[in-house]
Amino acid sequence: MITVFERPKSLTPAKTHYCPGCTHGIIHRLVAEVIDELDVREDTIGIAPVGCSVLAYNYFNLDMQEAAHGRAPAVATGIKRVHPDKVVFTYQGDGDLAAIGTAEIIHAAARGEKITTIFVNNAIYGMTGGQMAPTTLVGQEATTAPSGRNAETQGYPVRMSEILATIQGTAYIARVSVHNPQEVAKAKKAIKKAFQIQLERKGFALVEVLSTCPTNWGLTPLAAMKWLQENMIPYYPLGVQKTPEEVEV
Amino acid sequence: MLRVEFDEERCKGCELCAAACPQRIIVMAPRLNTMGFHPATVTEQERCISCAFCARMCPDVVITVRKEEKKRG
Numbered sequence: 001m002i003t004v005f006e007r008p009k010s011l012t013p014a015k016t017h018y019c020p021g022c023t024h025g026i027i028h029r030l031v032a033e034v035i036d037e038l039d040v041r042e043d044t045i046g047i048a049p050v051g052c053s054v055l056a057y058n059y060f061n062l063d064m065q066e067a068a069h070g071r072a073p074a075v076a077t078g079i080k081r082v083h084p085d086k087v088v089f090t091y092q093g094d095g096d097l098a099a100i101g102t103a104e105i106i107h108a109a110a111r112g113e114k115i116t117t118i119f120v121n122n123a124i125y126g127m128t129g130g131q132m133a134p135t136t137l138v139g140q141e142a143t144t145a146p147s148g149r150n151a152e153t154q155g156y157p158v159r160m161s162e163i164l165a166t167i168q169g170t171a172y173i174a175r176v177s178v179h180n181p182q183e184v185a186k187a188k189k190a191i192k193k194a195f196q197i198q199l200e201r202k203g204f205a206l207v208e209v210l211s212t213c214p215t216n217w218g219l220t221p222l223a224a225m226k227w228l229q230e231n232m233i234p235y236y237p238l239g240v241q242k243t244p245e246e247v248e249v
Numbered sequence: 250m251l252r253v254e255f256d257e258e259r260c261k262g263c264e265l266c267a268a269a270c271p272q273r274i275i276v277m278a279p280r281l282n283t284m285g286f287h288p289a290t291v292t293e294q295e296r297c298i299s300c301a302f303c304a305r306m307c308p309d310v311v312i313t314v315r316k317e318e319k320k321r322g
Contacts, residue, residue, distance in 0.1 A: 002317075020261035214263075
């Protein structure tokens with residue numbers, strides 16, 4: 001018998017604290033698989049965010065550093081500049097990256113920091129109990145938008161990948177999803193590319209992963225996957241927003 | 250050795266694996282694990298095609314998948 005699939009070495013044996021069906025687990029695993037495949041586990045430093053994935057340092061079998069809320073790209077900048085030969089990545093949610101950390105991510109991208117960011121977008125604040133995030137869709141219910149987000153008073157959701165793709169310092173920006181096995185395979189490919197861009201010192205790389213929050217969306221894990229597909233993808237189109245070829249032109 | 254093996258103590262019973270299985274052989278066991286979830290399981294091991302779709306969808310890395318070695322001839 002040949003083993004086709006097993007736990008990647010870059011994950012610790014710890015059980016995660018995530019809710020049943022939370023896609024953070026899938027995305028953690030994809031990052032770990034990519035680090036294993038690129039054989040850079042001993043040279044990788046991860047930056048954990050604030051949010052549901054605040055305890056990511058317990059789950060990645062890597063050197064990890066916790067950052068203040070939203071400041072992961074700033075911490076990553078410091079680490080990468082002191083250790084330019086290390087692989088440095090941040091793992092951030094939408095409340096972390098698109099709200100309190102907007103300045104840090106935009107300026108890290110503008111400076112063209114040679115880091116990789118995994119941006120997990122589930123359109124809500126998970127850890128604090130389902131408040132409206134900058135990425136919450138119009139009409140989507142949240143505890144702070146009980147009758148659904150109203151564009152008139154609460155504005156429109158932010159498309160971070162598109163914003164970051166306009167910045168010259170970014171080399172690779174892609175948006176992927178994890179709602180079925182095929183999309184999981186594509187997501188892994190994009191995450192691998194984002195790490196390779198860093199290894200080739202081409203510039204800032206970010207992968208936005210559309211994710212679910214069954215608990216705060218009030219759906220079963222399977223219904224949440226369906227909701228993601230039907231509601232998030234039309235507003236947050238999948239695909240590569242920017243590649244290094246565009247940078248070189 | 251089993252083709253598809255579940256580390257039942259890690260399973261949170263989210264059923265994402267069962268929905269992804271093209272053979273529809275994954276079921277939630279009637280028993281509970283120590284976390285209080287009905288763990289995913291496969292009894293018809295011989296019907297598994299080792300595609301690992303279940304393992305790719307599992308957020309808790311519960312599943313190990315194996316396949317038989319092809320005989321060279």
